[in-house]
Amino acid sequence: MRPSLRALRRENGASSQVEAGAAAARLDASPATVKGTPRRKLYAGHALEHARTVDDLRAMAHRRLPDFALEYLEGGAEEEATLSRNLAALASYRLLPRALVDVAHRDLSVSLFGRSMPLPFAIAPTGLNGLFWSKADVLLGTAAAKAGIPFIQSTMSNDSMEDVSAIPGLRHWWQLYVFGDRWIRDDLIDRAGNAGCEALVVTIDAQFYGDREWEERRFAHPGRLSLASLVEATLHPQWIATTLRRGMPSFVNLIDYLPKDRRGFFESAFWIRANMDHTLDWKEMARIRALWPRKLLIKGLLNVHDVERAMAIGADGVILSNHGGRQLDWTISGLDALPAARGFIRNGKTLIVDGGVRRGTDVVKALALGADAVLLGRATLYGLSAAGEPGVERAIDILREEIDRDLGLLGAPSISALGPEFLTR
Structure with missing residues (x-):
């Protein structure tokens, strides 16, 4: 008899927990x-100074x-095997330090698009x-600008492109979802150019919405939370005070493109989800x-042949x-x-990776394998959800401190010194 997916998940989870080690193991x-x-x-x-790790910020966010x-923040699709794999892949590598290397001064800077930045990551x-x-x-x-790193603003963001672009000193990148009629994407591209965005990031792995089953259980039907979810939300007064003080957010960058009866928060999200362009192909990308x-980046590639095609279209x-x-x-x-x-990846082109980054050692592993930088997704959202902008700054500071210490312990005086010789399986 063929085992059920749930049974396979239990088996996979048992082996993955061993592989993932401390990153996935329970504290006890x-x-x-x-x-x-x-x-x-x-x-x-509530005291940010007591948050020693990104996982502490995560616990604060959960509270x-x-x-x-x-559930929207944490969940993955279906069996959540891909979600687990992100952690397991990082944990499958072990670090191989070099001894007696002068690491009195450590350089955490990298260069993206010919511009130096002090840390090897950006906000996804x-x-x-x-x-x-x-x-x-x-x-x-704002937190990204203070740290000197890029912030990639999502098409599905809740603040205007122009407001974000006005942040002093920010390396502002715009992420594009391709949905609706062609004129909509073209208009968003024009607006990103007028806002002075340094780069356009086209996400290509979301033309269908992943089946996030646990998230969907929180809704009575598309666009409306269940009564139980609404009642439970009232038990979080801090969240209400800091999130809903101006009312429910909206997709201000997209509101003019939406039908007038679909401009509420959840209604907008479900309408856009239903109108993603399923015909998106390499011709349209060109x-x-x-x-x-x-600068143009294509986000969501996993097959190396697609990486080659991305290089071919420029x-x-x-x-x-x-x-x-x-x-x-x-x-x-x-x-x-x-x-x-x-x-x-051709000379002068950029290779970035994301997925499961919670520790400085995660960043070090990705860079040693050949990434030019990594993206932080949930890590900075944990900080945001815990304490707003200071929480984001704390997440960045934690990772900065960890990477700096890791380089010293690894015997690598700089990010540029990292390579696969520092890793073993």
């Missing part, structure tokens, strides 16, 4: 504890957010951030390339991504594709 399974002592508990209070928002495009904090996209962009005069780089495990289930992670993809 630590080899440092005996029957739960000494007690291990993530910090979930503050209502279940329906938390994430939609519906207004569920987590009012003016969330402006807060993310047309977008011709329209956009600045993309300036690619982002290896499985959409945080939220689209097609049972795919590989971006990290799995990274070593082979590196061989297809």
Whole structure:
């Protein structure tokens, strides 16, 4: 008899937990504890200075957010095997340090598109951030500008493109979903150019919406939360005060493109989801390339042959991504594709990866495998959901501190010194 997917998931989960090690293990399974002592508990209070790790910020976010928002933030598609794979892929590599290397001074900077930045990561495009904090996209962009890193604003963001572009010193990139009539995407591209966006990031793995079963259970029907979800949300007064003080967010960058009766928050999201362009292909991508005069990145590639095609149409780089495990289930992670993809990236082109980054060692592994930079998705959203802009800044600071320390312990004086010789399977 063929085993059920649930049974396979249990089997896969057991082996993946061993492979994922500390990244996926329960706190009480630590080899440092005996029957739960000494007690291990993530910090979930209110004082950001007590958040020692991104997982602490995650615990703070879990305390503050209502279940329906938390499920949207955390969940993956179907069996959530892709979600698990992102963590397991990172954990399948072990670090191989070099001894007696002068690491008195460590350089965490990298160069993207010929411009230096002090840290080897950027903030990924994430939609519906207004569920987590009012003016969330402006807060993310402001924290990114302070850190000197790019912020990729999503088509599904809840603050205007122009407001985000006005943030002083921000490297502002615009992420494009291709939906509706062609004139809509063309208008968004024109607006991104007029707003001064440095790069256009076209996401190509979301033309169908992933089957996020647990998220869908929070709704009575598309566009309307269940009564139980609404009642549970009222039990989170901090979330109400910091997120709904201006009312429900809206998709301000898209509102003029939507039918007048579909401009509410959830109604808009479901309408756009239903009107994604299923005909999107390489020919249309080449047309977008011709329209956009600045840097172009294609996000959502996992097959190295598609990386090669992206180079052929003149993309300036690619982002290896499985959409945080939220689209097609049972795919590989971006990290799995990274070593082979590196061989297809031409000189001067950019290779970025995302998926499951929670620790400085995660960043170091991706860079050693050939990434030019990584994207932070949930990691900075945990900070945002925990404490707004200061929470995002804390997430960035935690990763900065971890990467700096990791380079010193690894015997690598700079990001540029990293390579596959520092890793083993």
